Amino acid sequence: MILEGYLTVSAVLFAMGLVMFISRRNSVAILMAVELIINAAAINFVAFSRFVPSAEARLDGQIFAIFIIILATAEAVVALAIVLALYKEKKHIQADQLVGLHG
């Protein structure tokens, strides 16, 4: 398909992730939203690498998408560890009540 198609899909996915991020209260849900956002960005990278390639038809976008996946994984691991620790501590993970850092 054409480039704009992929970009549109990724944009909508990003928006959905954004909406979910802001409006959900459960911390795990928020982390899922982050996943959606990250994936949307990755689609963008790959689409561009296919349709607007750099010199010598290199697959820069795909390399980057790999890096994105790895980073998202690391991030998910750490975040979920934190969430579980918080859950043990506070017995809930409602984001709007996890305001201990607020001055």
Added chain:
Amino acid sequence: MEIAELFFYLFSAMILGLGGIVAFSKNLLHSAFALFFVLFGIAGFYVLLGGDFLAMVQIMVYAGGVCVLLIFATMLSNDISQPEKSNLSFQTVLSVIAGGGFVLLLLAAFEKTTWNVVVPGEMSATTNTIGKLLLNEYILPFEVISFLLLAAMVGAIMLVKKGENS
């Protein structure tokens, strides 16, 4: 309509539809499983875009690893029984504004921008190319990422351990 086009529409429907379930479902477990299939849909997109290796990595690592982790976390945190309260709070409004605005912005950007679109050539196996790239041009990010993974592992264990001790 070509097969490719058909698959494109299929996969986009999958992503967007399931993405909608992820975003707007009241049940967190439904969201988690839908996310699993969204990631599959994205992998399908990667295939269509000629990133076969990438698609595999996506399925194995992302869908199989991260999403499963999320499902575990969901089930461990026991909040699935609590439904999301659906009253129109300030944050819902803000989210709609932000999301809607962002989409519109991006769509406007897409329409206005012209890219030097190259007619895509034949797709070929990319594993070889990616391997070579990783170890030649992108050696530095590669090593850094490794380091990062190590740090993440250690950190996660530390976090969990600390929690257990207290």
Added chain:
Amino acid sequence: MTYIQSVIPWVPILPLFGAIILGLFGKKIYDALGENVTGILGCLTPVISAVLAFSAFFKMLSVETADRIIQIPLAEWITVADLQIEWTFRYDPLSSVMIMIVTGIGTLIHIYAMGYMHKDKSFWRFFSYMNLFLASMLMLVLGDNLIMMFLGWEGVGLCSYLLIGFWFSEEANAVAGKKAFIVNRIGDLGFLVGIFLMIMYSSQLGDSVSLSFGEMQSQIGDLSQMTFWGFPLLEVIGLCFFIGAMGKSAQIPLYVWLPDAMAGPTPVSALIHAATMVTAGVYMMGRMYFLYSLAPNVLGFVSLIAALTCFMSATIGMAQFDIKKVLAYSTVSQLGYMFLAMSVGAFSAGIFHLLTHAAFKAALFMGSGSIIVALHHKQDMREMGGLWKKMPWTSGAFIAATFAIMGFPLTSGFFSKDEILWKAFIQGSPTLWLVGFIAAGITSFYMWRLVFMTFFGENRSDEKTWEHCHEQPKRTYVPIVILAIAAITLGFLNVPHFLGGHSNFTEYLSPVVKDLSVAPAEHFQNVVDAAQGKEVLETHVDHTALEWTLMVASVAWTLFTAFLAWFFYMKNPKAREYIMSGIWAQRIFTILNNKYYVDEFYEMAVLTPIRKLFQFLAAFDQMVVDGLVNFAGFLGRHLSAFIGLFDQNIVDGAVNGAAWSFQTGGKGFSFLQSSKIQTLIGTSIVIFIIVIVSFILYIG
């Protein structure tokens, strides 16, 4: 020349200084140094001015006739567009005569007044006003242009008011002062209109208008061609100035202030209302002879007024009992003579009569003042009598002046009055002569009536007054004697040709005052048709016989009426009482005594409507003004209530609104400080979108 030029400006200025010093410091001087010093100080400046005036005159006599018009420019005064009025004094034969009269008689009267105002508590104020009057009168006669003359004109009017109402604590005196001033003012309006017309039309002729007499005289030919509203311009201007003269010189209908002016101290009456101020109108006509020569219709009107005034006031004088009132009406009548002379074009004759009248009338007034003081301020002649026994000097001087006024042969009055009557006959009409002739007889009659009632016969006042009556001190009667001598002798200045003289006075005046018989032919070339002026007489026709006839007739007539006075008041009073007991005699007498009810007529016809108008205006003013004020208050109240409401709502609303906006805005912006990551991300995305959009819109 330079002597005159350096001396003459001081003549009016010194009395002015005197007036200012006495006005400012008079009280202190009076309290500190006493009456005599104050009096001497008051007389000082008139004396010096008189010395200067006479010396300038003698200097002038040594000057060639043609050079006798001397202008002394001092400074510029008004310079506006076309109008360039300067402070310039004009010393020529006419003004030399006038300033000698004013300063000479003025000095004598000042000295006399030192005695008359003895022990008056406002002694110093009197002399201040008198000096001011002298300064104004001198300004009037010495001014070279109409504006300076008008300045003096107004000044003498003011001083007349101040001096008539000198004893203003009596209301009647203050009223008389006001009456004088207001009636004068009516005349001044005419004068002003004349000035305005002159400016208006002179400006069409040349570049600048200075209203100086020399300039006006040179322009008179052109001016005589102009018309104003269809009337010849010169006639209109002449009439306007004559209206001024009517007010100042007490002609009909504006004479009514002069008899009332007798409420002032007698020196005032002597100086102002006999010798000087009232002659200002005559002087004006003499000065502007060139204008009047070309305004025959106005001269006709003047002759009518003059003759009427002359006759009417003489008849009133016959029936008055107050000694000063008789003299006042006599003044009005004599002024009528002067204007009669002016109206037939005998300008120098009028000025000559002015001179002689000044002398004998001042003497008469001063004499009457002495009598009044001697009798402790009695003025009614019915309470006098036989005074010559007690006051010989005063009586002698008074009777000498009476001879002058009746025109006894060889007195000054004889020469001047005869000149007027002759000119009236020959240049006017026999009718005019007849009126003057009859009035001369009446004059003689009432003057001798006055003399006989006052000085001769049995005394009719009470014992105590008669006891205390005595001759006044020297400084009082000496000026009277001096003036009486002048009254007798001044006539010889102008002995007419048919009696063997050379008309010296007329000739002396001739550079500046030309009689009508001479003027048109000599002065106005190629403009004036000789027939337009009065009938030009051939000056070489011999009228000697006619002159002798008329002279003898008038002498005989005046002697006859004097005899009548003697008969009815001395010889055979019973005859008088018999005549007066008749109904008609009584009625006539009452009318005359009440001055033909002119004052009452004015009161009814003029003053009452004016008073009603004032009342109406006052009421209107009150209603309108009150109404306006109330309305303004009403408006103010309601408007302010409305504004208050408005103010309350809007202002309070604004304040409250400001507070509300801050609160809400603050609340709205407070989410930026949220602890929730979600909110932060959300707002940052929104802001990001806004920034990008605005970036695109304004730059993209």
